[in-house]
Amino acid sequence: MTPQPDTLFKGSLISLTLMILGMVVIGGLTRLTGSGLSIVEWKPIVGIFPPLTNHSWLIEFSKYQQSPEFQKINFGMTLSEFQSIFWLEYIHRLWGRLLGLVLLIPTFLIIFKNQHRELWFPLVLLWVLGAAQGMMGWLMVKSGLLHDPHVSPYRLAAHLLLGFAVFGVALWMTLSLYKTRLMLQRIGYSQQAFQSLKKLAFFAIFLVLLTALLGAFVAGLKAGLIYNTFPLMGGCLIPYEFLSQSPWWKDCLENPVSVQFLHRFCAIMTTTLCFGIWIYQRKLAIPPLLSYAFAGVAIAAFLQLSFGIATLLLVVPVGLATLHQGFAFILFGCLLYALFLILTREGS
Secondary structure, three states, rough: OOHHHHHHHHHHHHHHHHHHHHHHHHHHHHHHHHHHHHOOOOOOOOOHOOOOOHHHHHHHHHHHHHHHHHHHOOOOOOOOHHHHHHHHHHHHHHHHHHHHHHHHHHHHHHHHHHHHHHHOOOOOOHHHHHHHHHHHHHHHHOOOOOOEEEEEEEEHHHHHHHHHHHHHHHHHHHHHHHHHHHHOOOOOOOOOHHHHHHHHHHHHHHHHHHHHHHHHHHHHOHHHHHHOOOOOOOOOOOOOOOOOOHHHHHHHHHOHHHHHHHHHHHHHHHHHHHHHHHHOOOOOOOOOOHHHHHHHHHHHHHHHHHHHHHHHHOOOOOHHHHHHHHHHHHHHHHHHHHHHHHHHHHHH
């Protein structure tokens, strides 16, 4: 049986949103395993095909051998070891191409079948953000192929924030398809309560993104390998290296100790706020669906902070660090869902 266009439209957007989360996990694994610089060229079309013969593998390996990462870090790497990191980066790039193919489905349905024409603007925005994300990913990799075998923390941070933007637009589009089902009635609920919750939700989203931005700098500067204790850093709540460089704004972005401290501080602030919103909304007369959404926010925030602390104390194991990055998007998604319910209620 051929799926109905509307079912196909919804299924493609749900799949796209879940695949973006999968991309986050794969990207985290790629970074944490040091696989991101294994492919030294960007070939959007012919790069779809991996090396299939021993000769083609040797060619790819010889290209990698010219990179700073091989010459300064992995100079003793064998071909089989190279293949292990190559495949993860290859899957990472292939997954990005698959995202584009899935996005073609709602694009086709909007243009040729007049399905959900009201979503044309976020769809175009999704294409633009997706293209920018791919380009920034290559610029990030390229920054580690010149002299320093490490990618630019600034480009890594931009790459991550673009990932949040792509995920946020895809999730919002998906939720919009179920707007009628999620509609909250105005009757019996306080307008002031909804306004206060909306402001708190926006502020929580800002803190999540700021914490994630600092987390990208932590990853780029390998700051997670410094002071693997909690809550103290070097026996102090505020490490003595904090703001030890000038100008102060550069210290906050390039001093590994300062970046780790600020990331910790923002993470605690974010979790505290999320729990505060959950406690606050329990005293308000709001629909159960919205209350459940904020309960999800509190749970996601708790897990995200727990994974972060465990990652730090255990000196950045790959599995926990990947969960930590992934739950940042889940927390962001929970907050977007709660905000969507609030805005839907306002427009009902």
